[in-house]
Amino acid sequence: MPSSTHISTVGEFGLVDRLREIIESPAADSAPSSDLLIGIGDDAALFRPRAGRGLLLTADAFVEGIHFDLAYTSFLHLGWKTIAANLSDIAAMGGEPGYAIVTLALPSKISVEMMEDLYRGARHACTDYGCRIVGGDTSASLGNMMISIAMTGDVEIGKELRRDAARPGELLCVSGTCGGAHAGLRILAREKRRFLESGARDGFQPNLEPYKEVIERHLVPRPRFDVARALVDVGVRAAIDVSDGVASDARRIAEASHVGLEVVGSSLPLLASTRAVAAKFAENPAEYALFGGEDYEILFAVADDGVYRLLERGIDITVIGRIVDAKNGLTFITTEGERVALPPRGWDHFMATGNAS
Amino acid sequence: MPSSTHISTVGEFGLVDRLREIIESPAADSAPSSDLLIGIGDDAALFRPRAGRGLLLTADAFVEGIHFDLAYTSFLHLGWKTIAANLSDIAAMGGEPGYAIVTLALPSKISVEMMEDLYRGARHACTDYGCRIVGGDTSASLGNMMISIAMTGDVEIGKELRRDAARPGELLCVSGTCGGAHAGLRILAREKRRFLESGARDGFQPNLEPYKEVIERHLVPRPRFDVARALVDVGVRAAIDVSDGVASDARRIAEASHVGLEVVGSSLPLLASTRAVAAKFAENPAEYALFGGEDYEILFAVADDGVYRLLERGIDITVIGRIVDAKNGLTFITTEGERVALPPRGWDHFMATGNAS
Numbered sequence: 001m002p003s004s005t006h007i008s009t010v011g012e013f014g015l016v017d018r019l020r021e022i023i024e025s026p027a028a029d030s031a032p033s034s035d036l037l038i039g040i041g042d043d044a045a046l047f048r049p050r051a052g053r054g055l056l057l058t059a060d061a062f063v064e065g066i067h068f069d070l071a072y073t074s075f076l077h078l079g080w081k082t083i084a085a086n087l088s089d090i091a092a093m094g095g096e097p098g099y100a101i102v103t104l105a106l107p108s109k110i111s112v113e114m115m116e117d118l119y120r121g122a123r124h125a126c127t128d129y130g131c132r133i134v135g136g137d138t139s140a141s142l143g144n145m146m147i148s149i150a151m152t153g154d155v156e157i158g159k160e161l162r163r164d165a166a167r168p169g170e171l172l173c174v175s176g177t178c179g180g181a182h183a184g185l186r187i188l189a190r191e192k193r194r195f196l197e198s199g200a201r202d203g204f205q206p207n208l209e210p211y212k213e214v215i216e217r218h219l220v221p222r223p224r225f226d227v228a229r230a231l232v233d234v235g236v237r238a239a240i241d242v243s244d245g246v247a248s249d250a251r252r253i254a255e256a257s258h259v260g261l262e263v264v265g266s267s268l269p270l271l272a273s274t275r276a277v278a279a280k281f282a283e284n285p286a287e288y289a290l291f292g293g294e295d296y297e298i299l300f301a302v303a304d305d306g307v308y309r310l311l312e313r314g315i316d317i318t319v320i321g322r323i324v325d326a327k328n329g330l331t332f333i334t335t336e337g338e339r340v341a342l343p344p345r346g347w348d349h350f351m352a353t354g355n356a357s
Numbered sequence: 358m359p360s361s362t363h364i365s366t367v368g369e370f371g372l373v374d375r376l377r378e379i380i381e382s383p384a385a386d387s388a389p390s391s392d393l394l395i396g397i398g399d400d401a402a403l404f405r406p407r408a409g410r411g412l413l414l415t416a417d418a419f420v421e422g423i424h425f426d427l428a429y430t431s432f433l434h435l436g437w438k439t440i441a442a443n444l445s446d447i448a449a450m451g452g453e454p455g456y457a458i459v460t461l462a463l464p465s466k467i468s469v470e471m472m473e474d475l476y477r478g479a480r481h482a483c484t485d486y487g488c489r490i491v492g493g494d495t496s497a498s499l500g501n502m503m504i505s506i507a508m509t510g511d512v513e514i515g516k517e518l519r520r521d522a523a524r525p526g527e528l529l530c531v532s533g534t535c536g537g538a539h540a541g542l543r544i545l546a547r548e549k550r551r552f553l554e555s556g557a558r559d560g561f562q563p564n565l566e567p568y569k570e571v572i573e574r575h576l577v578p579r580p581r582f583d584v585a586r587a588l589v590d591v592g593v594r595a596a597i598d599v600s601d602g603v604a605s606d607a608r609r610i611a612e613a614s615h616v617g618l619e620v621v622g623s624s625l626p627l628l629a630s631t632r633a634v635a636a637k638f639a640e641n642p643a644e645y646a647l648f649g650g651e652d653y654e655i656l657f658a659v660a661d662d663g664v665y666r667l668l669e670r671g672i673d674i675t676v677i678g679r680i681v682d683a684k685n686g687l688t689f690i691t692t693e694g695e696r697v698a699l700p701p702r703g704w705d706h707f708m709a710t711g712n713a714s
Binding site for chain 1: 414419422423461492
């Protein structure tokens with residue numbers, strides 16, 4: 001049985017000291033530091049920006065019960081994922097990671113050890129991608145747990161990837177595969193339900209092994225800096241990360257760029273295990289890709305010679321549609337070849353119909 | 358009766374559009390923008406850092422029921438205060454304001470109009486101090502409301518105000534007055550209790566007029582850029598903003614600087630109205646200053662010639678103690694002249710004994 005220390009026994013200051021030890025341990029050495037002048041422990045962090053580059057700033061909030069369920073998310077995974085989601089925003093701008101600030105609102109059920117695991121997971125992601133946690137703010141919460149992370153990055157001005165730069169005639173592409181994170185979430189939610197319904201809690205054996213790949217897509221997303229760097233190299237200008245599903249995120253590119261676009265359903269890249277999960281639930285796996293979200297792949301527009309140059313470099317991208325004039329609107333071409341309006345759904349936390357699941 | 362639009366009727370995207378209109382309205386013009394290349398509406402904001410300056414990054418979380426009570430905090434005030442608290446961190450580093458990112462977790466009771474007021478208050482503070490909101494993330498919440506704001510600023514490297522730069526022999530000073538925010542909170546909490554106990558809700562008249570000054574200290578704190586700029590000018594190196602009370606924040610300077618310090622109780626600068634509130638509750642007003650927090654004044658260490666140079670400029674500072682060797686620890690000198698250990702209390706959200714009230 002792991003030990004469980006109530007945060008009130010060490011206090012906010014004691015907690016911060018313990019978390020600081022994790023962040024500043026030697027294992028975190030690979031993160032950038034030569035430009036960091038003041039880290040954790042002052043009113044603000046202070047760093048020297050790299051000369052001539054533009055500064056990126058982003059933030060994402062993660063709310064218990066909305067973005068994560070502690071019944072099937074370990075704190076190690078949660079720490080990884082919250083950092084990875086912010087890193088994905090930096091990658092989708094064509095940027096390199098900088099510094100992160102973590103704010104936490106913690107209900108009394110959260111122990112010091114849980115927070116240490118959260119920070120270990122966060123540090124792991126930081127170390128893997130070259131980011132550093134330089135501060136934060138920790139508070140109690142009377143309700144659910146919330147994590148908000150703000151992150152900086154930098155990019156060569158003029159080479160940044162933007163939502164508003166797509167042009168008619170370009171192809172619409174996505175990296176990797178889509179819908180996997182949602183397939184993983186479907187399995188985890190089902191196993192939670194089976195667990196709660198089983199009654200015999202001690203004897204319950206979750207059946208997760210066949211779904212390891214998609215569960216990992218949900219719990220341990222990997223920001224695609226490899227893809228983004230190649231996009232910048234070949235001169236791509238318009239990109240977004242797929243955090244809310246291909247439908248929502250393609251719509252964001254279209255609205256920001258004042259263009260229309262077409263998405264070909266049969267071309268959406270899906271893992272075999274994503275198809276298997278959808279089949280099990282008698283659902284359409286294309287909907288996982290369109291509306292599931294949290295894949296953290298990169299959706300972008302590129303002229304056709306750019307597609308070849310990316311494939312030539314071995315970058316795993318798929319053409320899924322094209323950019324058209326704004327007057328043609330947003331079109332989805334179904335597997336049956338029918339042309340329909342691209343559904344406006346996507347992951348919207350406030351809408352009852354916001355999620356395909 | 359003001360209109361009340363449920364956020365689900367406009368959705369996350371619709372809400373963001375309405376908030377964006379407030380942020381980008383012409384009235385917000387005075388905020389810096391020439392260096393802002395991408396604002397709200399992309400994966401990250403992009404700006405050009407001012408050449409040769411260090412970048413500051415800070416964040417603060419505000420949790421309903423912990424940091425604010427919607428029973429007596431308007432959304433306009435809440436928006437102001439959340440921005441002001443972050444600005445205060447930038448000021449306390451000797452910096453100039455930059456850009457802010459707002460993340461929100463909103464329970465279903467929060468309407469679109471409430472959020473618009475929150476953003477109007479936030480924009481007001483941004484406009485007054487030269488900051489700009491450049492992005493955010495908005496989510497539903499199943500529990501309480503949470504706001505987390507991250508902010509950048511910049512400072513001349515080598516002139517930043519730090520917690521770790523206090524030296525024995527320097528005087529300990531604070532700007533303005535302390536304990537007023539806590540006095541205001543005491544009154545607001547009392548009026549809420551009276552309201553709930555009155556039963557006759559429609560006929561209830563809160564009695565706030567005599568306490569306007571301290572209530573404003575609680576609801577509309579003003580970051581002390583005026584003081585911080587003067588400190589930088591006269592060569593002060595060690596400072597912190599008073600967010601958790603003089604006792605906690607003086608302790609942070611002592612620990613970071615590896616020094617001891619002495620605080621003279623009778624010298625703590627208090628408003629007459631703060632004394633009046635404490636008298637009403639039969640409490641010690643010095644405790645409001647020591648443990649109340651949220652005054653957002655600046656606590657700093659300075660050589661004695663610096664004190665004169667600051668007074669000469671008309672800066673409202675008070676000498677409240679001095680920095681001593683670490684081996685002498687932290688001492689509080691009571692109004693009766695007794696020397697006691699500086700109490701370790703302060704505003705700690707996780708400790709039952711964390712607040713003097």
